[in-house]
Amino acid sequence: MEDVTILAIESSCDETAAAVVRNGRTVLSNIISSQIDLHTLYGGVVPELASRKHMEQINQVVEQALAEANIELNDIDAVAVTYGPGLVGALLVGVAHAKALAFAAHKPLIGVHHIEGHICANFIENQGLEPPFGCLVVSGGHTHLVNVKDYGSYEILGRTRDDAAGEAFDKVARAIGLGYPGGPKIDRLAKEGNPHAVELPRAKIDGARYDFSFSGLKSAVLNYINHCEMKNIEINRADLAASFQNAVVDVLVTHAAEAVREYKFGKFAIAGGVASNSALRSAMAEACADSGIEFFHPSPVFCTDNAAMIGAAAYYEYLAGNFAGWDLNAVPNLRLGER
Numbered sequence: 393m394e395d396v397t398i399l400a401i402e403s404s405c406d407e408t409a410a411a412v413v414r415n416g417r418t419v420l421s422n423i424i425s426s427q428i429d430l431h432t433l434y435g436g437v438v439p440e441l442a443s444r445k446h447m448e449q450i451n452q453v454v455e456q457a458l459a460e461a462n463i464e465l466n467d468i469d470a471v472a473v474t475y476g477p478g479l480v481g482a483l484l485v486g487v488a489h490a491k492a493l494a495f496a497a498h499k500p501l502i503g504v505h506h507i508e509g510h511i512c513a514n515f516i517e518n519q520g521l522e523p524p525f526g527c528l529v530v531s532g533g534h535t536h537l538v539n540v541k542d543y544g545s546y547e548i549l550g551r552t553r554d555d556a557a558g559e560a561f562d563k564v565a566r567a568i569g570l571g572y573p574g575g576p577k578i579d580r581l582a583k584e585g586n587p588h589a590v591e592l593p594r595a596k597i598d599g600a601r602y603d604f605s606f607s608g609l610k611s612a613v614l615n616y617i618n619h620c621e622m623k624n625i626e627i628n629r630a631d632l633a634a635s636f637q638n639a640v641v642d643v644l645v646t647h648a649a650e651a652v653r654e655y656k657f658g659k660f661a662i663a664g665g666v667a668s669n670s671a672l673r674s675a676m677a678e679a680c681a682d683s684g685i686e687f688f689h690p691s692p693v694f695c696t697d698n699a700a701m702i703g704a705a706a707y708y709e710y711l712a713g714n715f716a717g718w719d720l721n722a723v724p725n726l727r728l729g730e731r
Contacts, residue, residue, distance in 0.1 A: 396710055399468045399493070400703035401454065403486030404478025404506045405532070406431055406442045407696070408449040412461035412468070413703025417515050420461035422693070422700040425449045432572050436562065443481030450489050457699070465497045472502040472706030474509065475716075476726030477533070483722035491718060502706040503716040506697075507534055507728045508546070510663040512708070513690040513701035521688055526657040528648050530672070531664030532558035532575075535604045535644075536728065537651055540661075543708035546729050549651055550602025557640055558666045560606040564613050564636050568629050578633045579669050585634030590616060592639040594646075602647055609639055637671055645675045652683050661688040668692035 395414055402409040406427040412420040427445050431437045458465060473490035475483060487503075494501040511527050523543060529536040535557045537550040555563070558575055565574025570581065592612050595605040613636055620627045652660055660680050666672060673689055680687035694701055709715075 396469050396707055397463065397467065398470050398472050398502070398703045398706050398710065399454070399457065399465070400472040400504070400699040400706055401450070401486045401490045402474045402509070402697055402699040402702045403446045403450065403482050404474045404476075405482060405697055406437045407698070408446045408453050409697065409699035410450075410454040410457035411699035411703050412457055412463060413700055413707065416512070416704045416707030417519055419516055419700045419703070420463070421457045422698055423453050423457045423460065424698055425453050428573060435566060435572050437479070439479045439481055442479060443485055446482055446485035450485060454489070454493070465493065468497070468499060470494070470500045470502050470706065470710055471497070472504050472702055472709075474506045474702055475503040475720055476723035477506055478722075478724060480722050480724040483724060487720060487722050491720060495718065500710075500715045501718070501720060502709050502714065503720050504702045504705045504709065505726060505728060507536060508544070509701040509705045511538065511540060511546075511661070512705040513663055513694040513698075514661045514688050515704050516694055516700060517691060518688050521659065521661070524657070525659035525661055525688075526648065526651055526655060527661045527663055528644060528667075528676070529664045530557045530644060530662065530666035532556060532562065534664065535606075537602050537647055538728070539655060544712060544714070548728055549655075550600065550604060550647060552604040552606065553597060554605050554607040555610060557604070557606055557644065558664070560610045560640065561666065563610050567614055567617055568627070568632055570633075575666055575669060578637055579671065581630050582634040582637045582671065585628065585630030585632070587634040587638035589628065589631035590635035592635055594639055594643050602651060604643060604647065606640065609636070637669070641669070641672050641675050644672060645679050648676065649679050649683065652680075652685060657685060659686045659688065663690065663695065665696045668695040
């Protein structure tokens with residue numbers, strides 16, 4: 393079979409990204425223009441500013457991706473783009489740009505689900521990984537436990553009922569004065585603390601044992617802070633960060649381990665921005681080793697939002713003939729498995 397080379401675009405939140413990916417697993421280029429410094433000023437992502445920044449950056453990011461891959465637009469086989477879920481204005485910038493490129497170059501257009509992209513990030517560095525396998529997708533906007541039945545075929549076993557894990561990290565980091573983005577800062581600070589210093593709850597949902605809830609945990613941290621401030625008790629931020637992180641990781645790993653046993657997965661992967669958390673990676677690796685199954689995870693650069701993962705997912709859509717029309721639109725609340 394001939395090589396399939398895809399130009400992929402990702403703009404669902406606050407990273408403007410473009411990549412050239414060959415056969416779903418070989419990354420020829422992966423360019424990411426981050427907006428973290430901009431949004432740090434406001435303590436979180438401001439959607440209107442994100443959209444405007446995408447418009448400023450997208451041309452040069454795409455040009456740089458093509459140049460680094462040493463190919464011309466006419467050399468690619470398709471243009472892929474994230475069309476949901478995400479911030480609607482940010483998504484629209486990427487979708488419009490991808491449609492224009494595909495139309496001008498007479499290439500097929502492929503719409504990619506953002507969460508599917510995160511799952512497929514595992515294929516980039518793990519050439520032998522093939523479905524079926526279980527996958528825990530943990531990011532700022534999503535917490536999903538997924539049965540990856542085949543390429544493009546997913547069964548959601550559990551999802552968050554309220555805050556996503558990454559969102560809880562950001563809110564707790566803000567509460568203890570670490571600022572944005574919260575995930576990496578809590579990860580660093582937690583290494584200096586005692587993960588058992590503060591007693592924090594782990595939520596279980598009746599009738600939906602694979603679903604997640606982190607709003608109660610977040611509230612417990614805020615209540616602990618308020619209690620300490622009212623009683624003039626000094627807060628050990630490292631201990632609190634470590635205890636919070638331990639509670640999140642405990643819930644994630646427990647749910648994943650239960651799914652591994654029930655569905656008899658021989659392989660398990662993690663994906664999404666929180667998948668770069670060192671405590672989660674370590675705990676999942678240990679749990680998989682205890683269960684005697686293979687554990688997979690992307691490098692941190694492929695955990696956070698990037699276009700290489702979109703190119704990886706798009707390859708399997710290309711093989712299946714799932715091309716988009718010129719009416720492709722942004723779908724901010726797109727569910728995994730929907731088209």
